[in-house]
Amino acid sequence: MSARPQMEHEISVITNDLLEMTELIDETIRNAIKSLKEKDSDLAREIIKDDEKIDDLEDEIKDKCLKFLATQQPLAGDLRFMISVMQMVRDLERIGDHCEDIAKYTLRFENEEYMKELIDIPIMADMAAKMVKNSIDAFVNKDLRLARKVWKADEEVDELFRNIYDELMGFIERDARKANQSVMFLFIAAHLERIADYSTNICEETVFAMEGNYVME
Amino acid sequence: MESKFEINELNLYYGSFQALKDIGMIIHGNKITALIGPSGCGKSTFLRTLNRMNDLIPGVKIDGTIKFDGGDIYGKDYDIINLRKKVGMVFQKPNPFPKTIYENIVYGPKIHGERDKSKLDQIVERTLKEVALWEEVKDRMHKPALGLSGGQQQRLCIARCLAVEPEVILMDEPTSALDPVATSKIEGLLEELAEKYTIVIVTHNMQQAGRVSDFTSFFLSGKVIETDKTKVIFSNPSDKKTEDYITGRFG
Numbered sequence: 052m053s054a055r056p057q058m059e060h061e062i063s064v065i066t067n068d069l070l071e072m073t074e075l076i077d078e079t080i081r082n083a084i085k086s087l088k089e090k091d092s093d094l095a096r097e098i099i100k101d102d103e104k105i106d107d108l109e110d111e112i113k114d115k116c117l118k119f120l121a122t123q124q125p126l127a128g129d130l131r132f133m134i135s136v137m138q139m140v141r142d143l144e145r146i147g148d149h150c151e152d153i154a155k156y157t158l159r160f161e162n163e164e165y166m167k168e169l170i171d172i173p174i175m176a177d178m179a180a181k182m183v184k185n186s187i188d189a190f191v192n193k194d195l196r197l198a199r200k201v202w203k204a205d206e207e208v209d210e211l212f213r214n215i216y217d218e219l220m221g222f223i224e225r226d227a228r229k230a231n232q233s234v235m236f237l238f239i240a241a242h243l244e245r246i247a248d249y250s251t252n253i254c255e256e257t258v259f260a261m262e263g264n265y266v267m268e
Numbered sequence: 269m270e271s272k273f274e275i276n277e278l279n280l281y282y283g284s285f286q287a288l289k290d291i292g293m294i295i296h297g298n299k300i301t302a303l304i305g306p307s308g309c310g311k312s313t314f315l316r317t318l319n320r321m322n323d324l325i326p327g328v329k330i331d332g333t334i335k336f337d338g339g340d341i342y343g344k345d346y347d348i349i350n351l352r353k354k355v356g357m358v359f360q361k362p363n364p365f366p367k368t369i370y371e372n373i374v375y376g377p378k379i380h381g382e383r384d385k386s387k388l389d390q391i392v393e394r395t396l397k398e399v400a401l402w403e404e405v406k407d408r409m410h411k412p413a414l415g416l417s418g419g420q421q422q423r424l425c426i427a428r429c430l431a432v433e434p435e436v437i438l439m440d441e442p443t444s445a446l447d448p449v450a451t452s453k454i455e456g457l458l459e460e461l462a463e464k465y466t467i468v469i470v471t472h473n474m475q476q477a478g479r480v481s482d483f484t485s486f487f488l489s490g491k492v493i494e495t496d497k498t499k500v501i502f503s504n505p506s507d508k509k510t511e512d513y514i515t516g517r518f519g
Contacts, residue, residue, distance in 0.1 A: 055516045124475055126502045126514045263504030 058129065061119050065112060065136055066191055072108045073187040076143050076150075077180055079105070080246065083150040084176035087157045087239065088169050098154040105147035112140045128260070135260040139190065142249040142256075146183060149242040156235050166222070166232045172240055175211050178204070179246040186253035195261055202254040202267050208247040215240045270297035272436060272466045273318060278332035280313060280322065287313045289490040291332070295483075297435075300458055300467045302477035302498065305487030306519035311470045314487065315438050318468065319355035320348055337435075353380065356429035360441040362421035364413035364428070369405050372413045372424055376432040395427040399457055419450025423457070430465075437461065439469040443476065455480050474514055478502045486510045 053059045079098060086094035116137050119125065125133055182201050189197035219233040219240075255265050273295040280288035288310050295301050295318075303311040316322045317334060320341060334341050341351055353376075364372050373392045374382075382388060392409070396402040401423045405416070413424055422442060429437055443451040458467060458480045471477050477484050478498060485495040486505070494507045505511050513519045 054518060058516065126474060126478070127505055127511045129515050130503060 058123050058125070061115070061123065062129070062132065065115050065119065065133075068108065068112045068115065069136060069139065069187065070191060072105070072112065072140060072143050073184060075105060075108065076146050077184050079147060079150045080176060080180040080183065083153040083157075084173050086154060087160075088173055090157065090160065090165075092158055092161050095154040095157040099151050102147050102151045105144055109140045109144040113137060131260045131263060135190070135256040138256050139187070139253050142252050143183075143187075146246050146249050149246050153239050153242050156239055159235065160232075163232075166229050169236075171211060171215050171218070172236065172243070175208060175215065175240060175243045178208050178211070179243045179250070182208070182247050182250035183253070186250040186257065190253065190257040190260065193257075193261055195258060198254040198257040199267055202251045205247050205251045208244060212240055212244045269299070271295065272297040272337065274333075274335040276333045276335075278314075278317065278334060279330070280310075280317060281329040282325070283327045287490050288317070291492050293485060293492055293495055295466065295468060297466045298462055298464070299482040300462050300469060300480055301483045301485060302481035303468065303470045303485050303487060304472075304474065304477050304514075306513065307472075309487040310490040311487045312440055315440055315468060315470050318436070318438055319352050319357060321352075321357065323348070353432050354434050355436040355438060356432065356434035357438045357440070358422070358425050358429055358442050361445050362418055362425050364416070364421050364424050366412070366414055368410045369413045369416070369424060370409040372428050373431050376428060380432060391431050395430040396424075398430055398461070399423040399427045400453065401427060417450070419446050419453060422446060422450065422454060426454075426457070426461075434465065436466045436468065439467065441470055441472060444472065451476070474502075486513060488513070 079101070082094055083098055085091065086098065116133050119133055123129070182204055185197060185201045188194070189201060216237060219237050222229045222233045255267060258267060259265055271294045273293075275291055275293045275295075278288055278291040279286060291314060303315060305311045313322065317330065318336075318341075322328045322330065330342060333343075336351065336355070339346060341348075365375060367375070370392055373395055374388045377388060377391055382391070393402060393406075396405065401420060404420060405424075408415075413421065416424060422445075426437070426442075443454050446454065455476065458469070461467060462482075469477075469481065481498045483495060484498045484501040486493045486501065486507075486509075488509055494501065494505055494510045496506070500506075501510060502514060505514065511517075
């Protein structure tokens, strides 16, 4: 039996909650892009409505962390673990907000045809979703190598974002009638870029939880 | 940072049992150093080597050096009386003498030859103010010290220690017999006292070590495993054994 059964139990409950929240976020990112790509307004409305669930999960996990801090008074690795979880759930909640914003753009496009087929944005969304999931997996499995790998992968997302930007700016320059949609798509890409950034925060928190520093390279 | 004590290759034996093994440490002046570790790890024994209190225990053998302000306290001809005057001690259980509050404070100065009544009065007022007890007891100075509450008795013991103008105060679990309010008063006092004195405190209460000390030293099986700034020890210790102890995995 563990020397600290109550502490280990609470840590495992919080870890499971974090995994549950991550699963929900992963699904939300994928649905946000699916609804955009397939112009599925119902799905978009669902995402907007379900953002509350993500907010509630954040509050619930933070409450558990607070109780853990107050009653177990963790130190060293345990303390860093809790601080990291509290930062991560805030990052995950923000990711949820970005998905909600993407869903709102889907609704704006409800009654108009897209000027072009969406190719790079779904690729970018897929990359960002994987980064988020892998960053939390790295944390839960204490996998420093994976955390640093995900952190590094942000460069690829940034590069794709720059390509999308150049492409959309080209549309605007060539045809002012496409400016409105181009700007909307640019905003959506920017949301995805932010989501990837949040996953790098999670990677940094993982390194902090395990090593007590933020050395990523 | 001025170093008050420099300990090198210190070993201590109780008969054939080695209680301290090759201790090396620096204790900084006007700082609070906490000694933590499981029961029997040697932290109280180590504390008592700093004013040679272990000399009083039969069968104790010590080698290595402890320098106090540069002087080797285990060297030949070292003035132990003066050492114990400069390095005072406060124990776990408040232990006032069965005398009046006033007599408790002036006991030390009198032994060291102070007879001037007005000077003794000044010492009493100064030290009781230093431990924030003056307002509570100034009207019953000549009442028995044992009539005070536990927390007040412990502050009186600290005042008694200060009366002979020490430079260092050694504290062996000074609040473990006190309630949270009395504990918090003593802890608040420590920070103020550290402006004038060097404090070394043994504590089993990890949160207390975290709250009050500048440096923390972790003892295990007679050895110092790690000494560092308290913030580092409690947030990111270097040694796995330290981490395991402070997070409750053993001890």
